Every structure is written in structure tokens, then in C-alpha cells.
Amino acid sequence: MKIGYIGLGLMGGPLARNLIRAGQNVLVYDLNNDAIARTLAAGTTGSAAAKAEDMADCDVIFTSLPLPVHIKEVMMSEHGLLTKMKQGSIYIDVSTIDPTTAEEIENFAKARGVGFVGCPLGKGPAQAEKAEEPIFAGGDKATFEKVLPILNRVGAPVHYLGGVKQAYAFKVISNMIGMTNLAVLAEGLHLGNQAGIDAKQFLELLAETGANSFQLQVRGPWIVNNDFANRFGVSLALKDVRLGCEMADSWGYDARFTKQAKKFYEQAEQKGLGREDCNAVYKVL
Template identity: 85%
Template structure:
């Protein structure tokens, strides 16, 4: 099996490296040569593509790209990869995009005899590097079964949610909850400071209450240590929150709490924090 991987950033790079570590024949492409070299360094079965068109003969192609528009440009434009991939091949996307775009991609691929599986991810780069990244898959069940062994290499556990709509909606909703929770946590930490409670003790005690959360346990200590290094950046968080609010609006639901949180991420980005971790929202609260 020949596998192509497009996009070797914080999430895509680790997943591609997992495939190479497993001995798979992987052709990789990224705009950053450093990202390519870092990925190829983990094994001998990977190689660099000069362009995405080099992946035309791949049996499976992955993309991990920032925006829906990037995916459509690479895969669905006039000379996009989906227009030249061989029939019977499978396209797997692990980006975070909106359900309507995912369904458009699925229809575009189906007409050309290509399977499409949407596989948004659940955690961060550290988990991805260890192949401990939860995968939320959606698409045709027969196609999913066809590539399940490959998905089990790049991450775990692999969950099948049904259609691509369900998979990408789940991811966006998850991020809407997580990012809104982070703004509430930041607000609470600021109030704890005003109350004069020692910051480390404050966080430790919150864990014992109904205020406990993933964000408290993971990003709380980073905030405590003034660590805003980019694991999941403000700009990416804002992109996902915007997509989620747009999705909700399209379904006639007003995501009021998420829209309020979105304002703080917008403020953080406008203040030059776009490439800092999303916990930098603490600074603007």
C-alpha cells in the first residue's frame, strides 16, 4: 500500500511519522522543508513528493490542513488531486472543517470513484506523536472498514460516528465546549487572584470541585507558569469556534455562550497572540 500525506504541521507531522515508524511506504508533502525533513528522519520508508500531483498513484491520501479553503484548493480545484487520483483509492482528511464542506468533498470524490473518510482528531500534538490521538471517523462504512488498519496506526482509539456530517460536527462541538470552558476558567482564575487566593492552591482545590475540567488540568498549570507556547494556537481555536458558530447558525441554533467566548479569542488574535497557545485568552480576560 502506498500512502500520501499532505500537511506536516503540529498534528499532521506526528501522524505521518507514525506511518513511517510502522514501515509503511509514505510519500509526504509540505510547504516547509524543515517539516518534511523532521518527518522523514524517523524511518527509511518515507520519501518527499515534489508536488501533490506525485501522489496520483497512492492508494490512500491524507490531508491535515488549516482551513476548508486550503483543502478545496489542494483537492478539488481544476487540477486538484481528487481529479486525478485513481478510482478505488481513499482520501482521508484529519483537519477540522465544517460538515457542509465535508459533504461537498464526499460528493465530489464519490462521483470520481474515490472514497472519502473524515477523521477529525481529539487531542494535541503530544498524543499524536505517541499514536494516542482519538480519531472520530465518518463516511461510508465499507470504506471505513477498508482503511481501519491504517487509522489504527496513526491514532487510537478510532471511533466510527456514521456520516462525515456527524464526525466533523462532533469535532466542532467538542472544540466549542473546550474553548468556551477555557474562557470561563480564565475568568475564574482572574477572580481567584482578586480574592487573594494563592494561584497554585486555587487550581489544586478547583480539581476537587464541579469546576474540574480537562482545560483546568492541562492548561491551568501552563497559565500558572506563564507558559503560552503554541500547542493549539489562538488563531486555530478562533477558526474552529467561528466554524462551529456558523454551523450552529445554519441549523437555526444560536450558540450564545460560544459566540461570547469567540469575542475573547478575537481580541487575543487582534492583540498579536494568534500564534500563542489558546490559553493566551487568559491575558485578555
């Protein structure tokens, strides 16, 4: 089986490397040559494509790209890969996009005899590198079952949610909750500082209360240690909460808490913090 992988950034790179480590025949492509080199260093079964179109004969193609517009350009444009892929091949996307775009991609692929499975991811680059990235899959069940052995090589656990709408909606909602929680945590840390509570003790004690959370456990210590290195950047966080607010609006629901959090991430980006980790929202609260 020949696998193509487009997009070797913080998330895509580790997943592609997991495939190479597993001995899969993987053809990779990215605009960044350093990202290609890091990925190919994972083993001997990977090779680089000169351009994305060179992957047209692959049996399975992955994409891990920043925005819906990038996916549409690479896969659905006049010369996009979905117009060139062979009948019966399968396209897997692990990006974070909105459910409406996902359904549009699925219909576009189906009309050309290509299967589509949406597989947004649950955690960060560290988990992805160890093949411990939760995967939330959606799409035709038979197509999903065909690629399940491949998905099990790139991450775990793999959850099947039904359609692509459910898979991508879950990921967007998860990020809405996580990023809003992070903003509240940042606010709480400022208040704890105002109260004169030792920051490290503050985190330890919060973990024993109803305020405990993934963001507290992971990003709380980073904030206290002034560690804002980019694991999941402000700009990506803003993109995801924006997608969530737009998704909610399209369903007639006013996501008020997320909209408030979005304002803080917008301020952080406006202050030039877009390439710092999303915990940099602490700096604008």
C-alpha cells in the same frame, strides 16, 4: 500500499511519522522543508514529493490542513488531487472543517470513484506523536473498514460516528465546548487572583470540584506558569469556534455562549497573540 500525506504541521507531522515508524511506504508533502525533514527522520520508509500532484498514484491520501479553503484548493480545484486519483483509492482528511464542506468533499470524491473518510482528531500534538490521538471517523462504513488498520497505526481509539456530517460536527462541537470552557477557566483564574488565593492551590482545589475539566488539568498549570507556547494556537481556536458558530447558525440555533467566547479569541488575535497557545485568551480577560 502507498500512502500520501499532505500537511506536516503540529498534528499532521506526528501522524505521518507514526505511519513511517510502522514501516508504511509514505510519500509526504508540505510547504515547510523543515517539517518534511522532521517527518522523514522518523524512519526509512518515507520520501518527499516535489508537489502534491505527485501523489496521484497513491492508494490512500491523508490531508491535515488549516482551513476548508486549503483543502478545496489542494483536492477539489481544477487540477486538484481528487481529479487525478485512481479509481478505488481512498482520501482521508484529519483537519477540522465544517460538516457542509465535508459532505461537499464526499460527493465530489464519490463522483470520481474515490472513497472519502473524514477523521477529525480529539487531542493535541503530544498525544498524536505517541499514536494516542482519538480519531472520530465518518463516511461510508465499508470504506472506513478498509482503512481502519491504517487509522489504528496513527491514533487510538478510533470511533466510527456514521456519516461525515456526524464526525465533523462532533469535532467542531467538542472544540466549541473546550474553548468556551477555557475562557471561563481564564476568567476564574483572574478572580482567584483577585481573591488572593495561591494560584497553584487554586488549581488543585478546583480539581476536587465540579469545575474540574481537561482544560483545567492541562492548560491551567500552563497559565499559572506563564507558559503560552503554541500547542494549539489562538488563531486555530478562533477558526474552530467560528466554524461552530456558523454551523449552529446554519441549523437555526443561536450558540450564545460560544459566540461570547469567540469575542475573547478575536480580541486575543487582534492583540497579536494568534501564534500563542489558545490559553493566551487569559491575557485579554
